[in-house]
Amino acid sequence: MRIGILTGGGDCPGLNAVIRAVVRKGIFHHQDEFTGFLEGWRGVMEDQTTALSLDAIAGILPRGGTILRTSRTNPMKKEGGIQRCLETLKRHRVEALISIGGDDTQSVAYKLHECGVKVVGVPKTIDNDLSGTDFCFGFDTAVNVATEAIDRVHTTAEAHNRVIVVEVMGRDSGWIAIYSGIAGGADVILIPERPFDIDEVAETLRQRHNRGRYFSVVVIAEGARLLAGKDDQVAFAPGKKDEFGHIRLGGIGTLLAQELEKRTGFETRAVVLGHTQRGGSPTAFDRMLATRYGIGAIDAVHRSDFGKMVALKGTQIVTIALKEALSRTRVVGQDLIDVAIGLGEPMHATALKGK
Helix, strand or coil: CEEEEEECCCCCCCHHHHHHHHHHHHHHHHCCEEEEECCCHHHHHHCCEEECCHHHHCCCCCCCCCCCCCCCCCHHHCCCHHHHHHHHHHHCCCCEEEEEECHHHHHHHHHHHHCCCCEEEEECCCCCCECCCCCCCCHHHHHHHHHHHHHHHHHHHHHHCCEEEEEECCCCCCHHHHHHHHHCCCCEEECCCCCECHHHHHHHHHHHHHCCCCCEEEEEECCCCECCCCCCCCCEEEEEECCCCCEEECCHHHHHHHHHHHHHCCCEEEEECHHHHCCCCCCHHHHHHHHHHHHHHHHHHHCCCCCEEEEEECCEEEEEEHHHHCCCECCCCHHHHHHHHHHCCHHHHHHHHCC
């Protein structure tokens, strides 16, 4: 069988592990042939390909990034984009396509499926916010990077009696913030699911100082929002959007640090982790999960389970409809919020509960 593979959207650790698993099982057990499309959907539109042989995937398991490269190209926003994709797939005699990516990548896959392409999706989003699966690969690596950073800034915060704000990824959901914040012992955790009041955060820090704790660590997701009607600052550069309509985020950590210092008088610094969360070698957990997803994807192809996405449910790899996976954003549940509330200062607990 001739199978196409692409990786779309932002890169994250574990992409190469998926590619490796798909190709190894496909060749060893089904004598498949693989065509890799370069730079996500751009490669399908522009007919940029590479052969994926056993030699091509040798040694890629521990490597970050993706040997196929990636982009945020959206064929649905290009004139004739979907038709060009269909023509490329036909030209290469692709009998099935495995798309590795998040909701944006899978939305294009679903559109092609509606056009008759035999598609299987693999969930990839470092924010861990894709519906229908318990975990996406890359998330565990990002949490480990963020937790190590929080551990490190604790020592300098304590040494200098500073407040340090750590900004982590998380556009619409705060999975990285809540996991790393709890694991790293952060004093305040701010997530998109619960808009916050800067004055309330400032009061939490004052209460800590009153107890003789003269330093604090605040973890904030890049997409965290201010409570309506309280402040009108924004965390992004207005008007800068990608092809899927997402505003480019970044900067709320610096904004918050400035406001906290102004309101409390405590010396405050911001650390923006940014793309360091995406880079480097995947953790053992992510290598294992990505490998299982790859095996699940090639198995789905050979049982003709198309229009589906592989997913982790409990400890099992299953398939769910792409339409279901795209139906909503997976947000942090109340159970994890309750854990943070139980560990936090009273004022911070009020902020997490929302209003």
